Amino acid sequence: MNTRRDLAVRPVRNGKGIIALRSFRRGATVCRIRGRIVSADIVWGYWRRGNTRRGENCFRFDADRYLDPEGEIGAYANHACNPNTGIVKDARGLKMVAIRPISTGEEITHDYSTLLGADDVWTMRCNCGDARCRRVVRKISKLPDDILRRYHRLGVIPEFILSIRG
Numbered sequence: 001m002n003t004r005r006d007l008a009v010r011p012v013r014n015g016k017g018i019i020a021l022r023s024f025r026r027g028a029t030v031c032r033i034r035g036r037i038v039s040a041d042i043v044w045g046y047w048r049r050g051n052t053r054r055g056e057n058c059f060r061f062d063a064d065r066y067l068d069p070e071g072e073i074g075a076y077a078n079h080a081c082n083p084n085t086g087i088v089k090d091a092r093g094l095k096m097v098a099i100r101p102i103s104t105g106e107e108i109t110h111d112y113s114t115l116l117g118a119d120d121v122w123t124m125r126c127n128c129g130d131a132r133c134r135r136v137v138r139k140i141s142k143l144p145d146d147i148l149r150r151y152h153r154l155g156v157i158p159e160f161i162l163s164i165r166g
């Protein structure tokens, strides 16, 4: 894995996104999400000041904290309702793992709902273009059952998200 050689930020359907410069096997780590660990208050501050892009780009890191990838490639990780990666948390932090084979030129996406706990009131309109686009991205407990089961099976719902109560 070499983020600079393997991935690029390019224009995509909705703004800029991460494009694969090579193929990835299912199960491969596509990239680590680097950035600054910040409190929920900091993220709410982005929203209050109208910086919705920066707020949307933050990854929930645990019950109380977020990872702000500003200035790193992770800031361009877009949502898709039928994504090709999932977010996995390990001892070193968050990483994007391929949940199906990824071809050169594909946009790297993940499902934001897998990082939205039961207490998350945040929603986002979606225009990902998939036939099963959910139109609005909501917290994990609102995912259709078949999708939720699939993400469970793939291991792409972090444990801390599952333990958050609404």
Ligand SMILES: [Zn+2]
Residues within 6 Å of the ligand: 080, 081, 082, 126, 127, 128, 129, 130, 132, 133, 134, 135
């Ligand atoms: Zn969608």
